[in-house]
Amino acid sequence: MMPTSTWDPTTMTDARIFQQLLDQEAKELQEKLTNLMVESIAEAENKILECRELLHKEIYRLSIYDKDIQEGFSEKLMDLIYRRVNIMNQKFDCISNFKINYYLRHHYDDDDDDDLQQDTLSIPSVSFSPTMIMGTPLHLLTEEQLKLLNRGPTYVPLCHAYVSSSSCVSMKEIIQKQYKVLQHHLSSLFQKCQMNPARLMFINNEIKNLYTNIFSISLPNSLRQRALYEKHLVQSIREHFKTHDLLLRRTADRRNVFYLAHRPEFEEKTNEYMKTTDTFELCKNINEENLQETRDYLTKMIKSLNEAFQEMFHGKTNKNVFDKLYITIDKVELPYLYFLPDISQKDDLFVQPVVVTQHSATARLAHFLDQLLRPVVERQLASTTFVNGADFIRKLNDYIEQPQHRLRPTTQFVTIKISNFYTMVAHGTMLIALQDFLTNYLIMPTINNISMGRIIRLTALFLHNNRFYYDHKIYRFAKGSPMSFPLTETLCNCYILQWQKLLVQQPLIRDQFYGRCKNHFIFTWNGTINEFQTMIKMIANQNSDIHLDVKMGSSVRFLHAHIENQNGTLYSRVYHESTIQPYTLPYVIGHAKVVHSHWFRSALIRAVRYCTSVHDFNQERIYLEMTCLANGYTLEFIEKQIDHFFKHFDAESLRSSLDQHVYNKLRRRLFNFISEQRNILETNREAEKKHERIRLSYLYEYGPKRQFHEQLHKILSTHLNTSTASSKQHNKLKLILTTKQPHSLNALLSQQKPKHELLNKNKLLL
Incomplete structure (x- = not known):
């Protein structure tokens, strides 16, 4: 067992430097491999463009011949057709092997791990994917633990709430607990609509029953097994961190990458920061003897703020302002x-x-x-x-x-x-x-x-x-x-x-x-x-x-x-910062797939606006596609985003020919799109004020989400139409539903919130 009770910086330095060099070399190799993959993709696409151009030339040549002239396909065209069929067959084989062996990060299928390791095409020692940054050599993490951590702080273990609750907690209790988030948003919405209490209670019960009925379903055995596996893996990582005094943090650059540190070494940095900074000022030390005194000190601060608000905004004419500022102590x-x-x-x-x-x-x-x-x-x-x-x-x-x-x-x-x-x-x-x-x-x-x-x-x-x-x-x-x-x-x-x-x-x-x-x-x-x-x-x-x-x-x-x-x-x-690990996705909170799909589209739009050359744009597009692949997103996911982008902006021809003139038109279109986006944003704000556009979020881990969205939209459309709007407004109602997934690896493992009685909810001012 590695000693953890003491930390000697003199003996740690060489080991830490050696670990950093190993980590740096591994990341450089990963980057080189991924860059080679990008080059191969670019070369293949260029070859496809050349073949497509040759095909178009041959088709045009045939089209201008007289119909009476019986001329067969040229040798070039026949060769091109045979090569195309051969390439298509190879492409299907490559896609299949790619999915099986390099699903560069996530394995969402049920393939047996032993079979994958025996495959001659697999590369178990080197990953194309971004990996965790090792700030310390003092760990004995297993390969499976490292694989999970390499998925980054955004990753959400599957159905964590279903398997983390004790056996005595029923499915109904889990669903009721999750429903509270949606209930809070609905209460805010109905308060704005000023609905009468009887109708409000009826709608709340209808939506709660809908939520309970749709999501009160058992997990399939395959999902439950994977959820239990990841739950135990998370628990083992926590125990390992505690035993070896390790600390895990996401990086400050907001990328989906973890940094692993030896806690004493990291705390030495933070303590030095607090000693030298002039941004913060010490007010009070806390110990067991003065805990109540500290509570009184904080309570007095809040009361003094409320008294100041009362002094400045007393009277009926200022009541609205005072209500906006007043601090409810037990909610602080x-x-x-x-x-x-x-x-x-x-x-x-x-x-x-x-x-x-x-x-x-x-x-x-x-x-x-x-x-x-x-x-x-x-x-x-x-x-x-x-x-x-x-x-x-x-x-x-x-x-x-x-x-x-x-x-x-x-x-x-x-x-x-x-x-x-x-x-x-x-x-x-x-x-x-x-x-x-x-x-x-x-x-x-x-x-x-x-x-x-x-x-x-x-x-x-x-x-x-x-x-x-x-x-x-x-x-x-x-x-x-x-x-x-x-x-x-x-x-x-x-x-x-x-x-x-x-x-x-x-x-x-x-x-x-x-x-x-x-x-x-x-x-x-x-x-x-x-x-x-x-x-x-x-x-x-x-x-x-x-x-x-x-x-x-x-x-x-x-x-x-x-x-x-x-x-x-x-x-x-x-421009990609050299200090940021390449091919990394941004760190996001919420439904990662939805947020990353929006990011991908925005990144494509940014690439067109930034790149003056169509070839630079094409290179950036491949970089973005490879980033998604390296982080576990499927080829179908990427193709769907790419296809929608080019169709939406009427630039499908750029997929078959890198024409600078066509690209320049696309750039002008996307520069003008900035104004369109602002107009859309303003229109959406006005619609939200009129309750024609409603945003709601809820906790979600498993179940028929689309069915729930459709039925919730039907309920809200019916009742909001009846209570406040005409049938025309009913048709305008747009419901924006987003899901929350609170059990990300960052939330489960980073321990950002300190443990102290003053930080326990509802115990600050007891």
């Missing part, structure tokens, strides 16, 4: 801090703090303030803001197409990243910036009848009361606020406005392309190097609190795009 949950591994630097491990703020004391206040401030701040920044990468690349293309803004052969691109964007200044400085902003840019002295003075005071209450738990201590934010609140970004945008105006007003930038997305800035530059260095030095000296990372060149990377000035011609393509 204490936020907590945990850390994710930041692997952006290959030579060292950094940690990224994450504060979980759901149901925190300041959550309602943050939402209220953001609704007030965001529209005002965004109006001032709209002309220079990129909503996302697609918006950026469209505006850049529109800019350089204007004759007066053509790229010169010497034009450079400049990118600036504010590395401390969310923690730039102390709260006092942030409040002064907010006051200056409101004074300078508000036409009226109020926003939605809330005075500037009250907005400043509410913001101060928000900034000063973001407390959280970490390592038996209570901390608060001394700079910035939790990134989970949209208000945090709104306040940072407000603060950065004056600095940005100073930059934009520089004479050498006024006529240049300029914009920003969050903490990333880009502009074109036609001045000299000395002029640029002088300007950047002056801008940096104006505000030493802002930490700048500046890059300039004829080619730069911005918002995952490679941008290049090729002698006065813009060239762009998708």
Whole structure:
């Protein structure tokens, strides 16, 4: 048994470095193998295109001959036909072998593992799939345990709720527990519709009976066996982590990859972060003796907030505002801090703090303030803001197409990243910036009848009361606020406005392309190097609190795009960060297959917008297809997404011929699609306000989902039509149902939430 009671960093260093080298070599080999597969796919597709072109030429040649001339098929065409039949047969064989041997990650079939291992085509020692990052050699995980962990934090073990409950829990009890999520969403919906209690009770019972009847079914034996196998595998991994003092985390880059660390080593990094950071401030140490005192301390904070709200918004005229802000003490949950591994630097491990703020004391206040401030701040920044990468690349293309803004052969691109964007200044400085902003840019002295003075005071209450738990201590934010609140970004945008105006007003930038997305800035530059260095030095000296990372060149990377000035011609393509493990899917929460299908479509759209060359787009398409294959998605899944994409945007001919002119039309179509998407989004928002578009989610693991969706839609359409709408509105009703799967590997194994009595639900203020 490996010793785990003590940890000696001097003896660990060599072993850890050796493990990292092994892990790096394995990943490099995996990447090379997958790249070779991508090259093979590209070569095969090119060969198919050549054969198709030859076939079309032969068909055209035959079509122009006189009908009276009896001429048989040429040798070339006959050879092409025979080769095509042979290729089709080989393709079916390859697909079959591919599915059996390289189902590159998930084995959802019932094939026997021993038979697979005996197959001469299998490669058991090397995987095409992305794998977990090994930050420590101190583990004895089995091959089966590693296979499960390599599926990543998104993966949901099959039917976990069905097999994790004790034998005394009935199926009915499991279903009733799962139904509570849907019941909560239905209650919110019916409250908005203002339905009478009798009808409300009738509808609730009807939907509950539907849910219970449809999903109260036993698992087939094959699914139950697999669910039990994965349950026991998860339990064995937990025990192994506990025995060997290991810690599992998803990576900070939001990819579907785990990082395995030795807990003492990881905690050394987190403790060092807490010692050196000026973002957090210690408020209180917690021990068994002062537990009640700590509860009283937190209760007093909440009561003082409510008293401040009462003082500012007393009276009937302000009751609506007060109700929005009032904190119900027994519904508050204490936020907590945990850390994710930041692997952006290959030579060292950094940690990224994450504060979980759901149901925190300041959550309602943050939402209220953001609704007030965001529209005002965004109006001032709209002309220079990129909503996302697609918006950026469209505006850049529109800019350089204007004759007066053509790229010169010497034009450079400049990118600036504010590395401390969310923690730039102390709260006092942030409040002064907010006051200056409101004074300078508000036409009226109020926003939605809330005075500037009250907005400043509410913001101060928000900034000063973001407390959280970490390592038996209570901390608060001394700079910035939790990134989970949209208000945090709104306040940072407000603060950065004056600095940005100073930059934009520089004479050498006024006529240049300029914009920003969050903490990333880009502009074109036609001045000299000395002029640029002088300007950047002056801008940096104006505000030493802002930490700048500046890059300039004829080619730069911005918002995952490679941008290049090729002698006065813009060239762009998708850029993949070298520090991110290739062929990885994003980390998602919810129904992974549905979310990843949306991601795949969005990634294809982004590829067209980013890639100026049809060949670069084609290469990116193959990369995306291989990413899905490497993560266990079927060829049928991929083909369905690809086929829908090209049909929807009227570009099916690109599947048979990489024509740059056709591709350019597709790019213009997809740039225009940005406006279409915004219009669709606005239409959907209006429909949701009128209850013509309804979003509901529920827990789901097994059962006839489609049947449930159809019958639920029928029930809601009937009753909402009867109670609030005409038959025309009834026909408009659109129900958006999404499923939740809470038992992901991340939830089951990462242990992000600390164990402490203050963090137990409903026990914070006992």
